Amino acid sequence: GENVEQHPSTLSVQEGDSAVIKCTYSDSASNYFPWYKQELGKGPQLIIDIRSNVGEKKDQRIAVTLNKTAKHFSLHITETQPEDSAVYFCAASRRNSWGKLQFGAGTQVVVTP
Amino acid sequence: EAGVAQSPRYKIIEKRQSVAFWCNPISGHATLYWYQQILGQGPKLLIQFQNNGVVDDSQLPKDRFSAERLKGVDSTLKIQPAKLEDSAVYLCASSLLSGSSYEQYFGPGTRLTVT
Numbered sequence: 157g158e159n160v161e162q163h164p165s166t167l168s169v170q171e172g173d174s175a176v177i178k179c180t181y182s183d184s185a186s187n188y189f190p191w192y193k194q195e196l197g198k199g200p201q202l203i204i205d206i207r208s209n210v211g212e213k214k215d216q217r218i219a220v221t222l223n224k225t226a227k228h229f230s231l232h233i234t235e236t237q238p239e240d241s242a243v244y245f246c247a248a249s250r251r252n253s254w255g256k257l258q259f260g261a262g263t264q265v266v267v268t269p
Numbered sequence: 270e271a272g273v274a275q276s277p278r279y280k281i282i283e284k285r286q287s288v289a290f291w292c293n294p295i296s297g298h299a300t301l302y303w304y305q306q307i308l309g310q311g312p313k314l315l316i317q318f319q320n321n322g323v324v325d326d327s328q329l330p331k332d333r334f335s336a337e338r339l340k341g342v343d344s345t346l347k348i349q350p351a352k353l354e355d356s357a358v359y360l361c362a363s364s365l366l367s368g369s370s371y372e373q374y375f376g377p378g379t380r381l382t383v384t
Contacts, residue, residue, distance in 0.1 A: 162311075188371055199273070199360050199375025200312065245311050254371045255300055255364065256325055259311030 158183040162260030175233040179246035186248040273376035281382045287349035294363030304360040
């Protein structure tokens with residue numbers, strides 16, 4: 157089955173700096189890669205996703221890049237703000253079972269003012 | 270639009286007891302998921318429903334876990350009997366059956382502590 161590894165497990169950044177989280181996956185049939193943000197006491201919330209026919213996608217301060225050859229994808233957050241502090245999860249799923257997400261272990265991001 | 274509702278929010282039980290969690294998805298969402306999230310880990314899919322049918326339950330420990338979605342709307346997840354290792358947050362999520370959006374909407378979860 158699919159295995160998703162996520163690094164780093166914790167990330168501390170100064171407000172205004174950039175944050176980068178990296179994930180690798182094992183299943184070459186995976187073609188959907190979402191990123192979820194989880195705040196304390198809440199369920200995860202989708203912040204951005206990418207499908208395998210696209211190499212990069214941006215949404216304001218957030219961007220995701222995908223390298224299918226190397227089987228890795230990354231989340232980039234620019235101009236970080238204190239409200240970006242949360243746990244971020246990457247995930248992957250296959251075309252014919254897009255609902256079956258395999259999540260990474262998560263990255264605790266702390267943005268210090 | 271109301272989000273995914275779950276109850277209870279917290280539950281403490283002793284091992285070998287039984288427990289049930291309830292989930293009401295976003296109105297109109299045909300797909301419903303139950304996840305187990307152990308502290309410090311990502312969510313792990315337990316079961317996926319499409320309307321009232323099971324799509325995937327390959328990671329559900331069927332000797333002790335059961336789930337149902339009888340009328341294709343709300344759902345119940347049961348554990349009987351509970352073990353210490355079942356301590357986790359149980360998340361419910363729902364999504365539209367749509368090729369244009371794969372987004373899963375998560376509820377706040379039920380935190381289960383087994384003592």
